[in-house]
Amino acid sequence: MSSPYLLRRVGVGAAALGVIAAIVALIVAVFSSADGGASATPEVRTVSTTAGTLVGGESITITGAALDAVTHVTFGGVAASDVVIADNGTLTATVPPAVDFQPNTVAIEVMADTELVPASSFLDYTYEASTPIDKQMHYLLKHWEDYNDEEFGDLNSVGGDCANFVSQSLLMRGWEMTDEWYNYDAAADWSSAWGYVPAMENWLNSTPELGATQLSFNERDQVKVGDLVVFDWNDNDYLDHIQVVSSVENIDGEMVIKMVGHNLDTDYRDLDETITVDHPGATGHFWSIP
Missing domain, CATH: 2.60.40.10 (Immunoglobulins)
Incomplete structure (x- = not known):
């Protein structure tokens, strides 16, 4: 680059030198920005x-x-x-x-x-909605309040619709009805494993080919959206309720689990509030679904 001294020797005036200096400064700024320098705009x-x-x-x-x-x-x-x-x-x-x-x-x-x-x-x-879990959760959050009773009926009148709703979601996830697990003609014909929590629990235990794995409430770090949560409200070894995990979030080192389901029709029901405020002393476990 020519020095100011040489430019003066060839007759370049002070005003022209100022213009040249400004141009040089602009070029330096542009290249600094392009290179991700401190002056770059996000x-x-x-x-x-x-x-x-x-x-x-x-x-x-x-x-x-x-x-x-x-x-x-x-x-x-x-x-x-x-x-x-x-x-x-x-x-x-x-x-x-x-x-x-x-x-x-x-x-x-x-x-x-x-x-x-x-x-x-x-x-x-x-x-x-491109995966089995997507289809399960899309269905659950669409029908947690707006029951799909034309297709699957409403079992609240015979003890509760929680297992019926969970079963519907597993069907949407890609599970297939069997001789033990079914609901035909809008609940005109349904099995206990489909719509009754203790029977569903026994069916999950006796059908290892489904790949479901039982986890305790202390194993929350392994729980994911789409898994099942089973409750024993009175801690008397009799299961009362089932929901599906709709949210898993680590908040300040604590795993916060929320659930979607029927019978207390909710989309994001808090697990800890359920077993301490709604049903103090309640116990239960998860079923991890592959």
Whole structure:
């Protein structure tokens, strides 16, 4: 680069030198920004995938500039977990579940505190019912309040509809009716293993080929969305109730389990509140479904 002294020797005036210095400074700033320097403005450029399952859990990679300013990422307003900025400047995040496990296309928003990080193109994410668990949870959150009694009946009048509803969800998950587990013609003909909690428990125990594994309430770290929760309200070795896990969240080191089901028709019923407030002293266990 020519020095100011040499430029003066060839007749370049002070005003021209000022213009040249400004141009040089601008070029340096542009290249510094392009190289991801401290002066770079945060920007999102690419997302590794724009579609996934209803239950979430997929890890996505976001590239861009100055992403070390990012504080959180949301999908349709729901916060992603495990947001990590790598040494190479890329960002990874774990996709949250779709709201109420319903198919939808939502906006991905990358945030630096309260400011939206601009993106070079519109970013969206499509939740699709593509797995057995997706189909199970989609059904449960669609019918926890709006009973599908035209197809499966309503067993509340004969003791409760909780097992009937859980069985419906397992059918949606891909399980098939058998001679022991069935519900035909809107509950005009149904088996005890389908609609009666103690009989369902015995059937799960006697049918290992289903692959269901029993877990205690102390093994919450192994529980996932779509698993079953069985309750003994009075701790008298007689099972009273069954629901399906609809949320598993680690909050300050504690695994918080929520459930969907009938008989106290709920979409996100808290497990700990159920066994301490609703039914103090109640016991139970999980069935982990493969």
